[in-house]
Amino acid sequence: MMPPKEEQFPADKVAFAVVGCGSIGRRHLAVIDEESRAGLAAFCDSDPKVLDETARLYPGVPCFTDYGDMLRGVDFDVVNICTPHGLHAPMAIQAAQARRNALVEKPMALSPEDCNRMIEAARLNDVLLMVVKQNRFNVPIALTKMALDSGMMGRIFMVQCNVLWNRHDGYYNDSPWRGKKLLEGGALHTQASHFIDLMIWWFGDVTEAQARVETKNHSIEIEDCGTAQLQFASGVMGSLTWTTCVYNKNYEGSITIIGEHGTIKIGGQYLNKIEVWDVRSLPLPEDTAFTDKPNSYGKYQGTSSNHDKVIGSVVAALLHERHNVIEGDEGIRTIKAIDMIYSSAQLQARRAPRLAASGDKSQFRRIAEPLQPAALTYAAARAKDEESHEPNSASL
Numbered sequence: 001m002m003p004p005k006e007e008q009f010p011a012d013k014v015a016f017a018v019v020g021c022g023s024i025g026r027r028h029l030a031v032i033d034e035e036s037r038a039g040l041a042a043f044c045d046s047d048p049k050v051l052d053e054t055a056r057l058y059p060g061v062p063c064f065t066d067y068g069d070m071l072r073g074v075d076f077d078v079v080n081i082c083t084p085h086g087l088h089a090p091m092a093i094q095a096a097q098a099r100r101n102a103l104v105e106k107p108m109a110l111s112p113e114d115c116n117r118m119i120e121a122a123r124l125n126d127v128l129l130m131v132v133k134q135n136r137f138n139v140p141i142a143l144t145k146m147a148l149d150s151g152m153m154g155r156i157f158m159v160q161c162n163v164l165w166n167r168h169d170g171y172y173n174d175s176p177w178r179g180k181k182l183l184e185g186g187a188l189h190t191q192a193s194h195f196i197d198l199m200i201w202w203f204g205d206v207t208e209a210q211a212r213v214e215t216k217n218h219s220i221e222i223e224d225c226g227t228a229q230l231q232f233a234s235g236v237m238g239s240l241t242w243t244t245c246v247y248n249k250n251y252e253g254s255i256t257i258i259g260e261h262g263t264i265k266i267g268g269q270y271l272n273k274i275e276v277w278d279v280r281s282l283p284l285p286e287d288t289a290f291t292d293k294p295n296s297y298g299k300y301q302g303t304s305s306n307h308d309k310v311i312g313s314v315v316a317a318l319l320h321e322r323h324n325v326i327e328g329d330e331g332i333r334t335i336k337a338i339d340m341i342y343s344s345a346q347l348q349a350r351r352a353p354r355l356a357a358s359g360d361k362s363q364f365r366r367i368a369e370p371l372q373p374a375a376l377t378y379a380a381a382r383a384k385d386e387e388s389h390e391p392n393s394a395s396l
């Protein structure tokens with residue numbers, strides 16, 4: 001019999017459990033630890049070595065190698081899903097069925113169909129399904145949103161987005177899931193999803209995409225270079241270029257907005273700087289402090305580390321103070337856009353066929369195995385789905 005949450009945590013504290021204690025899971029654990037109105041109820045990682053290392057940092061906190069055991073064994077409010085992308089959907093669905101709210105790392109899932117299943121499971125079980133979009137809290141991003149909402153930029157004509165990053169061979173080779181189509185999906189899911197989210201937030205859904213992807217410089221099943229022409233619902237024209245092939249180190253993550261009365265370029269390595277701000281009647285406040293920091297993963301740096309603000313908003317929502325969490329219906333918009341871009345790239349590749357790189361199903365099964373039967377059935381169905389699709393010649 002699981003001890004009720006109230007025995008461990010006062011009513012004004014939100015109890016979190018984390019699944020996946022890797023690079024980003026560790027950041028979630030640290031933020032929960034620091035947030036005075038949050039408590040850590042449990043954590044889980046299928047890798048016993050990772051679990052042991054984590055247990056040393058959080059002694060006395062119940063820990064599990066099996067996700068189902070954690071859901072059954074501990075009472076808590078929210079599970080933070082920090083596992084490889086392909087596990088987000090089955091784990092969020094399992095959480096909803098156990099009547100737990102979920103905070104899912106980006107990308108929400110690998111397909112719009114999976115997102116819909118997650119949303120439906122949360123609705124049926126009356127729980128929240130929230131998605132991490134910490135870049136929306138970045139200082140330059142919030143300033144840009146303010147400028148766009150003010151109307152001072154006039155009509156917006158175009159947006160140009162560059163994600164020009166370096167990911168060395170070890171980044172893929174040392175991971176059981178990176179570079180694997182069934183677990184990672186594509187570089188858009190990993191490297192570009194934050195950027196796509198922001199453009200959709202500002203300019204509406206992507207309504208058309210024309211794209212091309214290639215794998216040029218890594219031995220992986222997904223693309224490492226891509227370009228896409230995009231059309232947004234508001235009429236804004238867009239272009240997106242992404243790669244993990246930049247020599248030596250990350251070069252740029254930038255978004256440039258061309259408007260009737262203004263130009264803004266947000267840059268830095270993780271959308272942390274304003275490089276150009278030229279907006280009629282709306283100068284950049286001189287005392288603006290650019291305080292965003294990167295998430296550091298040892299060998300490489302990723303996007304901004306505003307996870308404290310995300311956890312703060314989850315706490316505020318669950319304590320019924322304010323509701324500004326990003327939910328599944330918002331998260332799915334990015335996944336639909338990514339799906340549209342890859343579909344266009346596949347079409348393009350069929351016109352100019354190249355060698356197909358098929359997904360290694362054994363990797364997917366190995367990682368999915370620690371999941372409970374419901375998720376295993378789900379994983380098997382996904383693998384079958386994939387097998388029945390015609391070969392993907394776009395080498396995603």
Ligand SMILES: NC(=O)c1ccc[n+]([C@@H]2O[C@H](COP(=O)([O-])OP(=O)(O)OC[C@H]3O[C@@H](n4cnc5c(N)ncnc54)[C@H](O)[C@@H]3O)[C@@H](O)[C@H]2O)c1
Binds near residue numbers: 045
């Ligand atoms: N918001 C951001 O900016 C951001 C940054 C980094 C990562 N992420 C996301 O977080 C997720 C994880 O990325 P990462 O870099 O931490 O990966 P990682 O490989 O470092 O960590 C994943 C962890 O999940 C564990 N795991 C795998 N299968 C499991 C299972 N069935 N049950 C329990 N644990 C399991 C692994 O053992 C590993 O420790 C990805 O979806 C990624 O996109 C988001």
